[in-house]
Amino acid sequence: MKNLILATTAVALVACNGTEETSGLSTSEAATDTQTVASLMSQSVSVMNSAGSEIGTATITDEAEGGVMIRLEVTSIPEGSHAIHFHETGTCDTPDFMSAGGHYNPSSANHGFQSTAPNPHAGDMRNFDAPMSGVVQTDIRNERVTLSPRDGLAPLFDANGTALIIHAAADDYETQPTGAAGGRIACAVITR
Ligand SMILES: [Cu+2]
Missing domain, CATH: 2.60.40.200 (Superoxide dismutase, copper/zinc binding domain)
Known part of the structure; x- marks a missing residue:
């Protein structure tokens, strides 16, 4: 259940960074960040x-x-x-x-x-x-x-x-x- 919640959060972060040009994060940086969030309980x-x-x-x-x-x-x-x-x-x-x-x-x-x-x-x-x-x-x-x-x-x-x-x-x-x-x-x- 906890993993499911973290995975959902990761998806939301990707979507956010993908649509907001002002975030300052490149797509690859955003992907690395969200991978870390999703894998560590x-x-x-x-x-x-x-x-x-x-x-x-x-x-x-x-x-x-x-x-x-x-x-x-x-x-x-x-x-x-x-x-x-x-x-x-x-x-x-x-x-x-x-x-x-x-x-x-x-x-x-x-x-x-x-x-x-x-x-x-x-x-x-x-x-x-x-x-x-x-x-x-x-x-x-x-x-x-x-x-x-x-x-x-x-x-x-x-x-x-x-x-x-x-x-x-x-x-x-x-x-x-x-x-x-x-x-x-x-x-x-x-x-x-
Ligand atoms: Cu003790």
Whole structure:
């Protein structure tokens, strides 16, 4: 369904560029742009806090070379460094979000970038920093997961979905199995 929507958008862009002389894009440039739009799957999900209120969005987009980029735009995040992971179940029951299960780890790897191989979990990512304002706009990459089915990458849209979780503390990239990242302060459901 998502692919269908993107394909429709691409057609509309081609039509637009074809009829508007002022667009500044040559036909070949327009075709290249719309091909990129049509081939990379993207999903925007709502991020909620422990009270169940929406505090922003995460837009997850497949990257051409594999993996995803997450555009995280959230507010009300306590100042400091925070862990962010994909967890194994697409359920965000307040207030503790334990319903999301453990880290998404279909290959049974060890947690963290500084642990013993095989590592890390598919759902492991680098910490991000929140300023005093609590307003965060940042891009976070994960090269091990995917929205579109792709060989060798862990699908975010598996049978029970996945969840994006923000933690109270930073991930030490080493402690098993959670990185000692503390409680779960925000959650987003990732399902088709
Ligand atoms: Cu986590």
